[in-house]
Amino acid sequence: GQSLEQPSEVTAVEGAIVQINCTYQTSGFYGxxxxxxxxxxxxxxxxYNALDGLEETGRFSSFLSRSDSYGYLLLQELQMKDSxxxxxxxxxxxxxxxxxxxxxxxxxxxxx
Amino acid sequence: DVKVTQSSxxxxxxxxxxxxxxxxxxxxxxxxxWYRQDPGLGLRxxxxxxxxxxxxxGDIPExxxxxxxxxxxxSLILESASTNQTSMYLCASSGTGGFGSRVENxxxxxxxxxxxVL
Numbered sequence: 001g002q003s004l005e006q007p008s009e010v011t012a013v014e015g016a017i018v019q020i021n022c023t024y025q026t027s028g029f030y031g032x033x034x035x036x037x038x039x040x041x042x043x044x045x046x047x048y049n050a051l052d053g054l055e056e057t058g059r060f061s062s063f064l065s066r067s068d069s070y071g072y073l074l075l076q077e078l079q080m081k082d083s084x085x086x087x088x089x090x091x092x093x094x095x096x097x098x099x100x101x102x103x104x105x106x107x108x109x110x111x112x
Numbered sequence: 113d114v115k116v117t118q119s120s121x122x123x124x125x126x127x128x129x130x131x132x133x134x135x136x137x138x139x140x141x142x143x144x145x146w147y148r149q150d151p152g153l154g155l156r157x158x159x160x161x162x163x164x165x166x167x168x169x170g171d172i173p174e175x176x177x178x179x180x181x182x183x184x185x186x187s188l189i190l191e192s193a194s195t196n197q198t199s200m201y202l203c204a205s206s207g208t209g210g211f212g213s214r215v216e217n218x219x220x221x222x223x224x225x226x227x228x229v230l
Contacts, residue, residue, distance in 0.1 A: 008152075030212040035219075042116075042202065042221040043155070050212050087154060091217055099145070099170060100219065104154040 002026045004103035006088055011109045012078055020073045020086050020106045028093020032064050032071045033100065035087045043087060046073070075108075083110045115139075118203050118222035125229050131190040133225050135203030144186035145204040145219065146170075146178060155202065161186055162208075193229045201225045 004024045012018040022032065031050035035043040049055055049064035049071060061074040075082055085107050089100040119134035137144065143162050147155040147170075157170030159178040167178050175197060179187045186205075190197055203222040209215030 031217050033217050042223050043204075043219075044221070045218045048214050048217050050214075050217075091212070099157050099160055099168075100217070101157075102147075102155040104152060 002090075002092060002101055004088055004090060004101060006086075006103040006106045008104065009107045009109070011111060013111050014078055014080060016078050017074065017076045018078060018108065020075075020088075020108070022071050022073075022088035022103055024069050024071075024088070024090045024101075026090050026092040026101065029066065029069075030091035030093050032062070033089040033091070034060075034062055034073045035089060035102075036084050037087065037105070038084045046086075078110050080110050080112070083108060116203055116205055116220050116222040118201075118225050120225050121223060123225060123227045125190075125193050125227065127194060127229060129190075129193045129229075131193050131227065131229075133188040133190075133201055133203075133227070135186045135188070135222055136184050137186075137203075137205040137220070138184065139205065139207070139220070140183065141205035141220075142183070142208045143206045143216070144180065145206075146176075146186065146188045147202045147204065148172070148199040149202055149224070150199050158188065193227075195229050197227065198229045199227060201227055 006022045034046040037043040047062035064071040085105040088103045116137045145160040146158045161180040177189045204219040206219045207215040
């Protein structure tokens with residue numbers, strides 16, 4: 001089967017750094033994405049990694065290791081507004097499917 | 113800005129009713145998707161479409177059908193609503209640029225429709 005694992009909840013303090021991990025088992029692999037979803041809101045795209053290494057976008061960075069089937073989202077200088085759920089998603093490399101497979105989400109709570 | 117619009121934020125239906133959820137995108141995207149989201153289960157793909165009149169089953173298509181008569185519109189149909197279809201339904205779209213491309217891997221989501229089947 002195909003699966004993604006990420007922690008269900010993470011708590012951190014405002015101003016701190018937090019890392020949300022994602023491991024995956026899929027039939028082939030094209031890339032790993034991250035989405036943010038605030039309560040009651042729509043998921044919004046944060047980052048995409050197709051190759052090994054670190055991608056930085058402002059306070060957010062995303063890392064991928066294809067050999068380890070592992071990636072993480074790093075959030076720096078945490079702000080209260082970063083409290084949300086974060087989903088990793090994988091594009092499997094099978095046939096001609098356009099679909100993404102999503103993890104169950106990590107709920108991040110940022111405390112003052 | 114890409115806009116994906118879902119026709120209703122909240123819907124309440126009775127068991128056995130036929131339910132239509134509508135989704136429209138304004139970015140001329142080829143790919144459109146319907147997900148349901150339940151606590152602890154993440155987003156699960158119901159159906160997707162990569163072109164007008166083309167559709168493919170996702171992971172949980174049972175009890176659902178879809179229609180894509182125009183590029184910008186993708187409809188999800190619950191043929192006979194049941195209580196286990198109470199959920200948040202999310203529509204998304206993406207462009208086309210090759211399977212590993214960034215363009216295809218960015219999905220834009222609508223605000224969602226929270227459906228309650230009583």
